Amino acid sequence: MKTAKFFTLIASIASIICLSSCKKENKTPNVFITADVNGVPTSFSTSAAAFTAMVNGETNTAFYGKSADGTEFHIIIGNALTSGTTYTADQAHAYQQPQMILVVTGNIDYTNDLSFPTNPVTISVTTNSATAVSGTFNGELIENTHHTGEKKSLTNGKFYLLYKPYP
Structure with a gap:
């Protein structure tokens, strides 16, 4: 009886050691887009x-x-992105100005007003690589x-996204 308990204990310990020494898989980080829309925290993280x-002939992101x-x-954004760069509605060339679009129920579009911005759209790219981009x-x-x-009004916007092939 003592021998059976001893072997059960040894098998349990060996299993724990074996499982804990297994290499952990790299997990894909969670992607997200979040912002306060008129003061209400909102997540646009689906898809x-x-x-x-x-x-x-121009790269668009x-x-x-x-x-x-x-x-x-x-x-x-009518540019290939660069880490540490801020894109605003007052870029020198119109094609470089960022366009922000919100499409709500009923296909009602909200877009930035490039002509008379009171709170201009600003996108700051913190990091950009071949696989992911993040910023505010x-x-x-x-x-x-x-x-x-x-x-x-969109404030406190943050994003971390993985690049996918263009459909």
């Missing part, structure tokens, strides 16, 4: 990803994510479907 594509209520969020953003968007003038 969140970054993409690049060539348009008229896009971010996409969706909230739980189906609101879609897009950022488009903020800005004021104006309703652009029915031209009601309604505004959405």
Whole structure:
């Protein structure tokens, strides 16, 4: 009886040692896009990803994510991104100005007003590699479907996204 208990104890210890010494797999970090929309914390992390594509010989970078209520969020920058760079609505060339788009229920679009920004869209890229991009953003968007003038203020925006092949 003592021998059976001893072997059970030894087998248990060996199993614990074996399992704890197994190499841990590298886990893919969680991607996210978050911001306060008119002061309400919102996550656009469903299907969140970054993409690049060539348009008229220029590299364009896009971010996409969706909230739980189906609101879609897009950022488009007419540049290949550089770590440590801030992109604003006052870039020298219009194609380099970042475009931020919020599409709410009913396909109502909110976009940044490049002509008269009171709180201009600003996107700061903290890190950018061949596989991932991270940074912050903020800005004021104006309703652009029915031209009601309604505004959405995005503050405290943060993102960490993995690049995916452009569809």
